[in-house]
Amino acid sequence: MTTDHLPSGDPGGTPGHAHDHGSDLPADLVESTHAVSVTVNGRLRRATVPARRLLSDFLRHDLGLTGTHVGCEHGVCGCCTVLLDGAAVRACLLLAVGVDGRAVTTIEGLAAEDGTLHPVQQAFHDEHGLQCGFCTPGFVMSACDFLADNATPTRAEIREGMSGNLCRCTGYQNITAAVETAAARLAETGQDPRARCAGNDPDSGSGAVARARMGATPNEAGTTGRGPAGQGPSSTGALDDGPGDPGSAVGEGDA
């Protein structure tokens, strides 16, 4: 049981000592660390994380997957929505240790390797279902789960299905239209909405721009949800590979 730092703002920490080294702390204030193995976007990732590392922080700060945004940090806004074994969950309400051995899909896991957007991403782009885009990765992930359960939803069902995600910009009209369009396109192809897009139009010029707007690549909006003071004990979340380097995980491979 080793650690270098207490989490920032740790409720069990001593005021004024949040950044003291573990060797200076009483044993009952030292947070334990745990090895976890999680399949993220089809790749096995291994890390050693503090017991209280949130899944959202694990994805963003340890794996560099900043497409998962963080807004409220207490399960209200839906910005942090990811798929856990195919079901939409709030990453800010789960601990990294709690998903050991399971499969997580983030917004980065939807577009094809050739850049072709997932049908839900493409529909948000085509229907302009976003303005600032901060909420969009969460909406897209929620829509993927929703459409897997209801392939032919009515507008009323879409509104209810998306009601767990909050948008501060759009008024929801175009978001509803985007989910409706995505449902129609998915019905045509029979694609599982929760699966990565296979890719079919590598010559499309819209891929890179739209992908960035969807949050599928690290972007400025994705990094402003939390400041450094709220990032937790990143120094103790030692990955087998380096932070932000998804390609070098020890034990990685297609799962």
Ligand code: FES
């Ligand atoms: S950041 Fe997780 S629900 Fe708002």
Ligand code: FES
């Ligand atoms: S597009 Fe800005 S918060 Fe939804």
